[in-house]
Amino acid sequence: MIVQDTRPVQLEATGTPDRVVDYRGGGSRFWPPKIPRSPAFDETLSLMREGYGFLPRRFADLDTPIFRTRLMLRDVICMTGPIAARLIYDDARLTRVGAMPQTVLRLLQDRGSVQQLDGAAHRHRKALFVRILMEDKGSLDRLVATFRRQFLERVPDWSRMGAVALGKELDLILFRTALSWTQAPVDADLLEDDAALVADMIENAGHVGPRTFGTLFRRSLLERRFRAAFREIRRGKLTPMPGSPMAMLAGYRDVHGQLLSPTVAAVELINLIRPLVAIGRYIVFAALRFERHPQWKEILAEPDAERLTDFAEEVRRISPFFPFVGAVARASFDWKGYRIRRGQWLMLDLYGSCHAGEAFRAPDEFRPGRGVRRDEADYSFIPQGAGSTARGHRCPGEMATVEILKEAARLLAGVIDYEVPEQDLSVSLTTVPTGPTDGFIISGVRWRGMERA
Template structure:
């Protein structure tokens, strides 16, 4: 049995904290491999990257997420007993609920709400004397849109509270220390809000049956039992919080347009006969934003049943980490991976094992994120608004992106000024 090379350090946790998104790729380059062994948080781990590794990792049924994500991240992201922690028939049955909630019609409703909220916010930005911090504004816009979409609309102070809580969960998920502690503290308030909404829906409150909240409140598992209130609340957050997280992709899209102004013309609405080309250009740009910019660095799994890959036997309960960021920048899968080139997606889709910002593999059978289509739809909408609905200036600021920070963001969180609504 061949063995993957091993990192010499007795534990690599500090390296992960200091290098962030580049931790796995840096060691792959150093060791001349796409798979290596190390210890993280004192536990043995196998780190892999690349298209072949993603195909191995996302083979349905091969890995479980149980025990594969540090508790500090798990409790801010999916949380215990959520769909991502299930396996087999239970996972498949619950995931069907998410796919129903994220149908094409439902995603269209979400996008419509986002566009209305964006235009209303941009109207207010016109009166701002100073710059507007785009990341924070987008988180607020998406919070209001997402809560309205799920069937639990929020306004005023409640909307501000939910925005603060969702943003803290996202910002703290990749951190150890104060950022994480803040996210954990605020999440408890959000879970109570979600549980109250589920309870009210089950008690006869006016909630449309085809909203995500209505579907969750009525959902029965494979044995015919309703989700208990706490689990239903967790899943309601797992439909809402990821929508707010799209703000980071949106800010990176704005950054990409700012740094590459020559790309703007292809994204602008033209004559009716050109609309298909514009839609395709926006889709390609959105895909390249998801590939090029950092979102979540890696995903973990524990082996369910032994298997062999590249001549090595993987034993039950071994911990494997797939490098998502590194796979999206893998030179074996992508031509000039460190260049931003939307035209690489000009002819449609991408290999599901090469483009993995939100996971890989088959959608229904595996753990690939059911919200990818929603992410792309929101990004296409945002790009359209950015080029056709507003004009703005980008004042001098620090737009660098620190890859040691998880989740990454522009240092200034992207400020815009002199906003004008034009369409």
């Protein structure tokens, strides 16, 4: 069946931002003098069972924005809200090294990646990603244009296919987009398998089991091919387009003036490709919002940059995407009256922070009119991190995410028409990462007005 959201929705795409407070790192929630402890000895299985709701439920039950528990027999301090976000993303006394299980690290970042660096080395490497994904407007424009072209090229096939699994199609579209934009080597015979592999990296990051280890093995084969490509560039046998991400990675010199090893360059290339493929999950959630709130599909059928941004940002805020992020204390220090000891594991609730009633009126309602925006001074709207992108660990791909999501919304609302057949569109918050149960199937795909845009 189709599960419809019958809750009231604010129709206006512009107007007074629907924010309870202008959070700039403050907050009114009471911080207790001593960190409460969740009563269970270890809550690893509870986390796996409860998914996105694990942290918010305990913050509510304990009536606190901070508590201690054990996960994988390791002591962890869990936090939520803008005060905690400022600590996790801005404080140089924290590191990402050791902040996630090895399987998650290997699938999502891997050793030697920018997220595993600290201090000057991290800022220097991060500057490369900021240039590629944020500062070079021409590069960002090419990325969005490539996505649009790849999307439109699939429409005739969708018209012939009948039923289309939108999520799987977006995995392929975004993988092709990423290869073309980065100038990464393409093996036509392996294209669909590689796209499925990158999607599996994202899908299996929240799990441990045979599929996870199988994905790790397949990833190692992709890394091997990318390593070979970087060696070919160094030998002058392969020449990527000047200014392309592939060329910039090949020519990048670290804080000590050394070129990246082919191994690390291959890891960082995947760290550009994989997050682009992950945007497909947001696009599926955008399609789900169009189905639940069809008035927004009509509103956005006529392009309007401000309303597109309102819609895309609200999709990012409300959708279950990254549930939390971790950090580890590099040294002992005092913070808000608490003693944070060296090696202490910290965890910030991203999903719960974006659904906090202290920051957003009716936080579980889809209201694009609340006007949320990516802002380095805002520590409450943090679907992909908080604080400074250049100086901290905030995701440098946020701008690309928003622009591709806006273009996808424009295409789904104004360029193609389709039906959504009967299916289960409910979203389980116990599965990480999650999405509509039946994956969002569309059918009867055609050009809007039977004319190609």
